[in-house]
Amino acid sequence: MADQKLRVVHYINQFFGQVGGEAEADIKPFSRSGPVGPGLALKAAFKDQAEIVGTVICGDNYFAANIKQAKLECMDIIREFAPDIVVAGPAFGSGRYGMACGAVAEGVKDELGLPVVTAMFNENPGVEAYRKNIYILPTTESAIGMKDAVLRMAAFALKLSSGLEIGFPEEEGYLVQGYRASIVSEKTGALRAVEMMLAKLSGKPFTTELPLPVFDRVSPAPAVKDLKTMVLALVTSGGIVPKGNPDHIESHNASKCCRYDISHVNDFTGEDYESVHGGYDIVYANQDPDRVLPLDALRELEEEGVIGKIYNYYYVTVGNTTAVSSAVRYGDKIGKELREAGVDAVILTST
Amino acid sequence: MVKAIEKHGIPAVHLCSIIPISQTVGANRIVPCVAIPYPTGDPKQDLAHEKEIRRRLLVRALKAISMDVTEQTVF
Numbered sequence: 001m002a003d004q005k006l007r008v009v010h011y012i013n014q015f016f017g018q019v020g021g022e023a024e025a026d027i028k029p030f031s032r033s034g035p036v037g038p039g040l041a042l043k044a045a046f047k048d049q050a051e052i053v054g055t056v057i058c059g060d061n062y063f064a065a066n067i068k069q070a071k072l073e074c075m076d077i078i079r080e081f082a083p084d085i086v087v088a089g090p091a092f093g094s095g096r097y098g099m100a101c102g103a104v105a106e107g108v109k110d111e112l113g114l115p116v117v118t119a120m121f122n123e124n125p126g127v128e129a130y131r132k133n134i135y136i137l138p139t140t141e142s143a144i145g146m147k148d149a150v151l152r153m154a155a156f157a158l159k160l161s162s163g164l165e166i167g168f169p170e171e172e173g174y175l176v177q178g179y180r181a182s183i184v185s186e187k188t189g190a191l192r193a194v195e196m197m198l199a200k201l202s203g204k205p206f207t208t209e210l211p212l213p214v215f216d217r218v219s220p221a222p223a224v225k226d227l228k229t230m231v232l233a234l235v236t237s238g239g240i241v242p243k244g245n246p247d248h249i250e251s252h253n254a255s256k257c258c259r260y261d262i263s264h265v266n267d268f269t270g271e272d273y274e275s276v277h278g279g280y281d282i283v284y285a286n287q288d289p290d291r292v293l294p295l296d297a298l299r300e301l302e303e304e305g306v307i308g309k310i311y312n313y314y315y316v317t318v319g320n321t322t323a324v325s326s327a328v329r330y331g332d333k334i335g336k337e338l339r340e341a342g343v344d345a346v347i348l349t350s351t
Numbered sequence: 352m353v354k355a356i357e358k359h360g361i362p363a364v365h366l367c368s369i370i371p372i373s374q375t376v377g378a379n380r381i382v383p384c385v386a387i388p389y390p391t392g393d394p395k396q397d398l399a400h401e402k403e404i405r406r407r408l409l410v411r412a413l414k415a416i417s418m419d420v421t422e423q424t425v426f
Contacts, residue, residue, distance in 0.1 A: 331355025
Protein backbone atom coordinates (compact mmCIF):
# COMPACT_ATOMS: atom_id res chain seq x y z
CA MET A 1 0.00 0.00 0.00
CA ALA A 2 3.05 2.25 0.31
CA ASP A 3 2.66 4.06 -2.97
CA GLN A 4 -1.05 3.58 -3.27
CA LYS A 5 -3.38 6.38 -2.34
CA LEU A 6 -6.22 5.57 0.06
CA ARG A 7 -9.61 5.45 -1.61
CA VAL A 8 -12.10 7.89 -0.06
CA VAL A 9 -15.85 8.16 -0.62
CA HIS A 10 -17.43 11.46 0.39
CA TYR A 11 -21.10 11.82 1.42
CA ILE A 12 -22.79 15.22 0.98
CA ASN A 13 -26.33 16.59 0.60
CA GLN A 14 -28.03 17.99 -2.45
CA PHE A 15 -27.05 21.54 -1.61
CA PHE A 16 -23.33 20.94 -1.27
CA GLY A 17 -23.62 18.41 -4.07
CA GLN A 18 -24.57 21.35 -6.33
CA VAL A 19 -27.92 19.84 -7.28
CA GLY A 20 -30.01 22.56 -5.68
CA GLY A 21 -31.60 23.87 -2.51
CA GLU A 22 -34.80 22.90 -0.74
CA ALA A 23 -36.60 22.26 -4.03
CA GLU A 24 -34.22 19.38 -4.69
CA ALA A 25 -34.22 18.04 -1.13
CA ASP A 26 -36.30 15.02 -2.11
CA ILE A 27 -33.79 13.47 -4.50
CA LYS A 28 -32.68 9.91 -3.85
CA PRO A 29 -29.02 9.09 -3.36
CA PHE A 30 -26.83 8.91 -6.43
CA SER A 31 -23.11 9.15 -7.05
CA ARG A 32 -20.57 11.10 -9.03
CA SER A 33 -17.04 9.98 -9.61
CA GLY A 34 -14.38 12.13 -8.00
CA PRO A 35 -14.85 15.06 -5.63
CA VAL A 36 -17.77 17.51 -5.73
CA GLY A 37 -18.18 20.84 -3.90
CA PRO A 38 -16.53 20.64 -0.48
CA GLY A 39 -14.86 17.46 -1.76
CA LEU A 40 -12.43 19.68 -3.66
CA ALA A 41 -11.20 21.21 -0.42
CA LEU A 42 -11.09 17.74 1.12
CA LYS A 43 -9.04 16.51 -1.82
CA ALA A 44 -6.58 19.35 -1.28
CA ALA A 45 -6.37 18.53 2.43
CA PHE A 46 -5.56 14.89 1.69
CA LYS A 47 -2.67 16.03 -0.52
CA ASP A 48 -1.23 12.92 -2.12
CA GLN A 49 -2.16 10.55 0.68
CA ALA A 50 -5.69 9.82 -0.40
CA GLU A 51 -7.97 10.44 -3.32
CA ILE A 52 -11.70 10.93 -3.43
CA VAL A 53 -12.88 8.22 -5.77
CA GLY A 54 -16.55 9.03 -5.53
CA THR A 55 -19.14 11.32 -4.00
CA VAL A 56 -22.53 10.15 -2.79
CA ILE A 57 -25.20 12.85 -2.86
CA CYS A 58 -28.66 12.61 -1.32
CA GLY A 59 -31.49 15.06 -0.68
CA ASP A 60 -31.87 15.98 3.00
CA ASN A 61 -35.63 15.49 3.01
CA TYR A 62 -35.43 12.14 1.30
CA PHE A 63 -32.89 10.97 3.85
CA ALA A 64 -34.68 12.37 6.89
CA ALA A 65 -38.04 10.94 5.82
CA ASN A 66 -36.68 7.50 4.86
CA ILE A 67 -33.66 7.06 7.12
CA LYS A 68 -33.51 3.26 6.98
CA GLN A 69 -34.08 3.04 3.26
CA ALA A 70 -31.78 5.95 2.40
CA LYS A 71 -29.06 4.48 4.58
CA LEU A 72 -29.33 1.14 2.77
CA GLU A 73 -29.22 2.81 -0.63
CA CYS A 74 -26.18 4.85 0.35
CA MET A 75 -24.39 1.76 1.63
CA ASP A 76 -24.94 0.00 -1.70
CA ILE A 77 -23.52 2.94 -3.61
CA ILE A 78 -20.57 3.38 -1.24
CA ARG A 79 -19.76 -0.33 -1.43
CA GLU A 80 -19.40 -0.17 -5.21
CA PHE A 81 -16.51 2.29 -4.88
CA ALA A 82 -14.61 -0.14 -2.60
CA PRO A 83 -13.29 2.65 -0.43
CA ASP A 84 -10.74 2.52 2.40
CA ILE A 85 -12.30 5.45 4.26
CA VAL A 86 -15.60 7.33 4.19
CA VAL A 87 -16.06 10.99 5.09
CA ALA A 88 -19.53 12.51 5.59
CA GLY A 89 -20.31 16.22 5.61
CA PRO A 90 -19.47 18.57 7.28
CA ALA A 91 -23.12 19.23 8.08
CA PHE A 92 -22.60 22.34 10.29
CA GLY A 93 -25.89 23.31 12.00
CA SER A 94 -28.23 21.65 9.50
CA GLY A 95 -30.34 19.15 11.42
CA ARG A 96 -31.49 16.92 8.59
CA TYR A 97 -28.05 16.89 6.99
CA GLY A 98 -26.50 16.12 10.37
CA MET A 99 -28.88 13.21 10.91
CA ALA A 100 -28.05 11.93 7.43
CA CYS A 101 -24.29 12.20 8.01
CA GLY A 102 -24.69 10.42 11.34
CA ALA A 103 -26.74 7.61 9.80
CA VAL A 104 -24.35 7.18 6.88
CA ALA A 105 -21.36 7.11 9.23
CA GLU A 106 -23.08 4.59 11.48
CA GLY A 107 -23.89 2.39 8.49
CA VAL A 108 -20.33 2.57 7.17
CA LYS A 109 -18.94 1.62 10.57
CA ASP A 110 -21.40 -1.13 11.46
CA GLU A 111 -22.34 -2.56 8.08
CA LEU A 112 -19.28 -1.96 5.92
CA GLY A 113 -16.78 -2.12 8.78
CA LEU A 114 -14.78 0.82 7.43
CA PRO A 115 -13.22 3.80 9.20
CA VAL A 116 -15.48 6.84 8.93
CA VAL A 117 -15.64 10.37 10.22
CA THR A 118 -18.20 13.15 10.02
CA ALA A 119 -18.37 16.70 11.34
CA MET A 120 -21.14 19.03 12.48
CA PHE A 121 -22.06 21.77 14.93
CA ASN A 122 -22.18 20.45 18.49
CA GLU A 123 -25.89 21.28 18.86
CA ASN A 124 -26.88 19.52 15.67
CA PRO A 125 -29.42 16.80 16.61
CA GLY A 126 -27.21 14.38 14.69
CA VAL A 127 -24.72 14.72 17.54
CA GLU A 128 -27.12 13.50 20.22
CA ALA A 129 -28.39 10.76 17.96
CA TYR A 130 -25.08 9.31 16.79
CA ARG A 131 -22.20 10.56 18.94
CA LYS A 132 -21.93 7.35 20.93
CA ASN A 133 -21.26 5.17 17.95
CA ILE A 134 -19.18 7.30 15.60
CA TYR A 135 -16.49 9.96 15.51
CA ILE A 136 -17.98 13.42 15.03
CA LEU A 137 -15.72 16.44 14.78
CA PRO A 138 -17.14 19.79 15.97
CA THR A 139 -17.67 22.58 13.45
CA THR A 140 -19.03 26.09 13.39
CA GLU A 141 -22.80 26.51 13.06
CA SER A 142 -22.54 27.88 9.53
CA ALA A 143 -20.40 26.89 6.57
CA ILE A 144 -17.99 29.69 7.41
CA GLY A 145 -15.81 27.09 9.15
CA MET A 146 -15.62 24.84 6.08
CA LYS A 147 -11.90 25.14 5.45
CA ASP A 148 -10.91 24.35 9.01
CA ALA A 149 -13.46 21.52 9.31
CA VAL A 150 -12.26 19.87 6.12
CA LEU A 151 -8.61 20.03 7.21
CA ARG A 152 -9.43 18.37 10.53
CA MET A 153 -11.64 15.74 8.87
CA ALA A 154 -8.88 14.82 6.44
CA ALA A 155 -6.29 14.53 9.20
CA PHE A 156 -8.65 12.50 11.38
CA ALA A 157 -9.60 10.20 8.50
CA LEU A 158 -5.93 9.52 7.74
CA LYS A 159 -5.25 8.72 11.38
CA LEU A 160 -8.26 6.40 11.52
CA SER A 161 -7.18 4.48 8.47
CA SER A 162 -3.59 4.24 9.69
CA GLY A 163 -4.78 1.92 12.46
CA LEU A 164 -3.14 4.07 15.14
CA GLU A 165 -5.03 4.13 18.42
CA ILE A 166 -7.51 6.99 18.73
CA GLY A 167 -6.99 8.74 22.06
CA PHE A 168 -9.32 10.76 24.25
CA PRO A 169 -11.71 13.27 22.65
CA GLU A 170 -9.76 16.20 24.11
CA GLU A 171 -6.55 15.06 22.44
CA GLU A 172 -8.02 14.00 19.12
CA GLY A 173 -10.60 16.76 18.76
CA TYR A 174 -13.76 14.70 18.29
CA LEU A 175 -16.97 15.18 20.26
CA VAL A 176 -17.22 13.26 23.54
CA GLN A 177 -18.88 9.88 23.03
CA GLY A 178 -19.75 9.38 26.67
CA TYR A 179 -17.57 6.38 27.41
CA ARG A 180 -15.36 6.01 30.44
CA ALA A 181 -11.91 4.60 29.76
CA SER A 182 -9.70 2.99 32.38
CA ILE A 183 -6.16 4.28 32.49
CA VAL A 184 -3.29 3.57 34.84
CA SER A 185 -2.39 6.56 36.96
CA GLU A 186 0.68 7.14 39.14
CA LYS A 187 -1.50 8.73 41.80
CA THR A 188 -4.44 7.29 43.69
CA GLY A 189 -7.91 8.73 43.21
CA ALA A 190 -7.78 10.29 46.67
CA LEU A 191 -4.58 12.15 45.86
CA ARG A 192 -5.93 13.35 42.52
CA ALA A 193 -9.16 14.51 44.14
CA VAL A 194 -7.30 16.50 46.81
CA GLU A 195 -5.05 18.06 44.17
CA MET A 196 -8.10 19.07 42.16
CA MET A 197 -9.74 20.57 45.23
CA LEU A 198 -6.59 22.53 46.12
CA ALA A 199 -6.39 23.80 42.55
CA LYS A 200 -10.04 24.82 42.68
CA LEU A 201 -9.60 26.61 46.01
CA SER A 202 -6.62 28.58 44.76
CA GLY A 203 -8.34 29.44 41.50
CA LYS A 204 -6.01 27.35 39.35
CA PRO A 205 -7.22 25.39 36.34
CA PHE A 206 -8.02 21.71 36.73
CA THR A 207 -9.75 19.06 34.66
CA THR A 208 -12.48 16.93 36.12
CA GLU A 209 -12.32 13.21 35.51
CA LEU A 210 -16.08 12.91 35.55
CA PRO A 211 -17.84 15.75 33.73
CA LEU A 212 -21.43 16.23 34.87
CA PRO A 213 -24.13 15.84 32.26
CA VAL A 214 -25.56 19.04 30.83
CA PHE A 215 -29.32 19.45 31.16
CA ASP A 216 -31.51 21.57 28.97
CA ARG A 217 -33.99 24.02 30.39
CA VAL A 218 -37.76 24.31 30.26
CA SER A 219 -39.46 27.67 30.63
CA PRO A 220 -41.52 27.92 33.79
CA ALA A 221 -45.19 27.07 33.31
CA PRO A 222 -47.58 29.89 34.26
CA ALA A 223 -48.83 30.04 37.83
CA VAL A 224 -52.19 28.62 38.87
CA LYS A 225 -54.57 31.53 39.30
CA ASP A 226 -57.01 29.98 41.72
CA LEU A 227 -55.79 27.35 44.16
CA LYS A 228 -59.32 26.81 45.46
CA THR A 229 -60.52 25.26 42.21
CA MET A 230 -57.38 23.57 41.00
CA VAL A 231 -56.69 19.86 40.68
CA LEU A 232 -53.31 19.00 42.15
CA ALA A 233 -51.40 15.78 41.51
CA LEU A 234 -48.76 14.15 43.69
CA VAL A 235 -45.70 12.62 42.08
CA THR A 236 -42.62 11.17 43.74
CA SER A 237 -39.28 9.67 42.83
CA GLY A 238 -39.04 8.45 46.40
CA GLY A 239 -40.36 4.96 45.74
CA ILE A 240 -43.55 5.05 47.84
CA VAL A 241 -45.68 2.11 46.66
CA PRO A 242 -48.60 0.02 47.97
CA LYS A 243 -47.22 -2.60 50.32
CA GLY A 244 -45.78 -5.56 48.44
CA ASN A 245 -44.74 -3.39 45.48
CA PRO A 246 -47.37 -4.88 43.12
CA ASP A 247 -45.67 -3.66 39.93
CA HIS A 248 -42.16 -4.58 41.05
CA ILE A 249 -40.58 -1.16 40.69
CA GLU A 250 -36.83 -1.70 40.98
CA SER A 251 -34.95 -0.19 43.94
CA HIS A 252 -32.40 1.33 41.58
CA ASN A 253 -32.34 2.31 37.91
CA ALA A 254 -36.12 1.87 37.79
CA SER A 255 -37.48 0.63 34.48
CA LYS A 256 -40.94 2.00 35.07
CA CYS A 257 -43.11 4.64 36.57
CA CYS A 258 -46.52 3.63 37.98
CA ARG A 259 -49.68 5.29 39.22
CA TYR A 260 -51.95 4.22 42.06
CA ASP A 261 -55.47 5.23 43.02
CA ILE A 262 -55.65 7.34 46.17
CA SER A 263 -59.17 8.63 45.74
CA HIS A 264 -60.17 6.82 48.94
CA VAL A 265 -56.89 7.22 50.83
CA ASN A 266 -56.48 10.05 53.32
CA ASP A 267 -53.19 9.06 54.86
CA PHE A 268 -50.25 6.92 53.75
CA THR A 269 -49.68 4.48 56.59
CA GLY A 270 -46.79 2.11 57.12
CA GLU A 271 -49.31 -0.72 57.13
CA ASP A 272 -50.48 -0.21 53.59
CA TYR A 273 -47.56 1.56 51.90
CA GLU A 274 -43.79 1.29 51.87
CA SER A 275 -40.71 2.66 50.15
CA VAL A 276 -38.75 0.50 47.73
CA HIS A 277 -36.10 3.11 47.05
CA GLY A 278 -32.49 1.95 47.32
CA GLY A 279 -29.72 4.32 48.34
CA TYR A 280 -31.37 6.02 51.30
CA ASP A 281 -32.42 4.68 54.67
CA ILE A 282 -36.09 3.82 54.23
CA VAL A 283 -36.83 3.11 57.90
CA TYR A 284 -38.46 6.52 58.43
CA ALA A 285 -40.41 6.37 55.18
CA ASN A 286 -41.69 2.91 56.04
CA GLN A 287 -42.85 4.09 59.47
CA ASP A 288 -44.83 6.89 57.84
CA PRO A 289 -44.74 7.24 54.03
CA ASP A 290 -46.19 10.77 54.38
CA ARG A 291 -42.63 11.72 55.27
CA VAL A 292 -41.81 11.26 51.59
CA LEU A 293 -45.16 11.93 49.93
CA PRO A 294 -47.24 14.27 52.12
CA LEU A 295 -50.76 13.02 51.45
CA ASP A 296 -52.20 13.42 54.98
CA ALA A 297 -51.44 17.14 55.29
CA LEU A 298 -52.53 17.75 51.70
CA ARG A 299 -55.92 16.07 52.40
CA GLU A 300 -56.39 18.51 55.27
CA LEU A 301 -55.73 21.43 52.96
CA GLU A 302 -58.20 19.93 50.51
CA GLU A 303 -60.87 19.51 53.20
CA GLU A 304 -60.34 23.08 54.34
CA GLY A 305 -60.86 24.27 50.78
CA VAL A 306 -57.37 25.73 50.44
CA ILE A 307 -56.96 23.66 47.29
CA GLY A 308 -59.65 22.34 44.98
CA LYS A 309 -58.96 18.63 44.67
CA ILE A 310 -56.19 16.10 44.90
CA TYR A 311 -55.98 14.12 41.66
CA ASN A 312 -57.25 10.56 42.05
CA TYR A 313 -53.90 8.97 41.24
CA TYR A 314 -50.38 9.57 42.38
CA TYR A 315 -47.36 8.66 40.26
CA VAL A 316 -44.23 7.00 41.56
CA THR A 317 -40.85 5.79 40.42
CA VAL A 318 -37.51 5.28 42.12
CA GLY A 319 -34.97 7.99 41.46
CA ASN A 320 -31.96 6.04 42.68
CA THR A 321 -29.34 5.93 39.85
CA THR A 322 -32.17 6.11 37.34
CA ALA A 323 -30.93 7.29 33.97
CA VAL A 324 -31.77 10.86 33.01
CA SER A 325 -33.26 9.55 29.77
CA SER A 326 -35.64 7.28 31.74
CA ALA A 327 -36.65 10.12 34.04
CA VAL A 328 -37.39 12.34 31.07
CA ARG A 329 -39.51 9.57 29.54
CA TYR A 330 -41.49 9.07 32.76
CA GLY A 331 -41.94 12.80 33.24
CA ASP A 332 -43.15 13.16 29.69
CA LYS A 333 -45.68 10.34 30.12
CA ILE A 334 -46.90 11.76 33.44
CA GLY A 335 -47.17 15.29 32.05
CA LYS A 336 -49.15 14.09 29.06
CA GLU A 337 -51.59 12.02 31.12
CA LEU A 338 -52.09 14.75 33.71
CA ARG A 339 -52.64 17.33 31.00
CA GLU A 340 -55.33 15.14 29.47
CA ALA A 341 -56.86 14.54 32.89
CA GLY A 342 -57.15 18.29 33.46
CA VAL A 343 -54.64 18.48 36.30
CA ASP A 344 -53.51 22.04 37.00
CA ALA A 345 -50.36 21.58 39.05
CA VAL A 346 -47.96 18.99 40.39
CA ILE A 347 -46.07 18.56 43.62
CA LEU A 348 -43.11 16.26 43.05
CA THR A 349 -41.10 15.03 45.99
CA SER A 350 -37.59 13.60 45.75
CA THR A 351 -35.49 11.88 48.34
CA MET B 352 -38.87 14.35 35.61
CA VAL B 353 -40.03 17.69 37.01
CA LYS B 354 -38.89 19.41 33.87
CA ALA B 355 -40.47 16.88 31.53
CA ILE B 356 -43.82 17.31 33.33
CA GLU B 357 -43.55 21.08 33.16
CA LYS B 358 -42.91 20.84 29.41
CA HIS B 359 -46.61 19.99 29.14
CA GLY B 360 -47.47 23.37 30.62
CA ILE B 361 -48.25 22.14 34.12
CA PRO B 362 -46.38 23.96 36.89
CA ALA B 363 -44.47 21.30 38.83
CA VAL B 364 -42.95 22.33 42.12
CA HIS B 365 -40.02 20.24 43.29
CA LEU B 366 -39.89 19.36 46.98
CA CYS B 367 -36.39 18.08 47.60
CA SER B 368 -33.48 18.18 49.95
CA ILE B 369 -30.53 18.52 47.59
CA ILE B 370 -31.16 21.91 46.01
CA PRO B 371 -28.11 21.93 43.67
CA ILE B 372 -29.32 18.73 42.00
CA SER B 373 -32.76 20.20 41.49
CA GLN B 374 -31.16 23.32 40.05
CA THR B 375 -28.89 21.33 37.76
CA VAL B 376 -31.74 19.17 36.59
CA GLY B 377 -33.70 22.32 35.80
CA ALA B 378 -36.68 22.52 38.15
CA ASN B 379 -38.20 26.00 38.01
CA ARG B 380 -39.97 26.06 41.37
CA ILE B 381 -38.00 24.50 44.19
CA VAL B 382 -38.97 24.10 47.84
CA PRO B 383 -36.15 22.94 50.14
CA CYS B 384 -37.19 20.12 52.44
CA VAL B 385 -36.13 18.55 55.70
CA ALA B 386 -33.74 15.73 54.81
CA ILE B 387 -33.08 13.10 52.16
CA PRO B 388 -34.77 10.12 53.90
CA TYR B 389 -37.71 12.22 55.10
CA PRO B 390 -38.19 15.29 52.90
CA THR B 391 -41.65 16.03 54.31
CA GLY B 392 -41.29 14.80 57.87
CA ASP B 393 -39.02 14.71 60.84
CA PRO B 394 -38.97 11.59 63.02
CA LYS B 395 -37.34 13.53 65.85
CA GLN B 396 -40.58 15.48 66.38
CA ASP B 397 -43.83 14.17 67.76
CA LEU B 398 -46.41 13.21 65.14
CA ALA B 399 -48.55 16.32 65.50
CA HIS B 400 -45.61 18.64 65.15
CA GLU B 401 -44.30 16.60 62.24
CA LYS B 402 -47.58 16.99 60.39
CA GLU B 403 -47.39 20.70 61.03
CA ILE B 404 -43.95 20.77 59.35
CA ARG B 405 -45.42 18.92 56.40
CA ARG B 406 -48.27 21.36 56.17
CA ARG B 407 -45.92 24.34 56.21
CA LEU B 408 -43.89 22.84 53.35
CA LEU B 409 -47.07 22.24 51.37
CA VAL B 410 -48.26 25.79 51.96
CA ARG B 411 -44.92 26.99 50.66
CA ALA B 412 -45.30 24.69 47.63
CA LEU B 413 -48.78 26.11 46.98
CA LYS B 414 -47.35 29.60 47.14
CA ALA B 415 -44.78 28.55 44.53
CA ILE B 416 -47.54 27.18 42.31
CA SER B 417 -49.56 30.38 42.59
CA MET B 418 -46.66 32.66 41.66
CA ASP B 419 -45.37 33.33 38.17
CA VAL B 420 -41.62 32.87 37.91
CA THR B 421 -39.30 33.79 35.10
CA GLU B 422 -36.28 31.77 36.23
CA GLN B 423 -35.38 28.99 38.64
CA THR B 424 -36.65 30.08 42.02
CA VAL B 425 -36.07 28.58 45.45
CA PHE B 426 -39.03 29.24 47.72
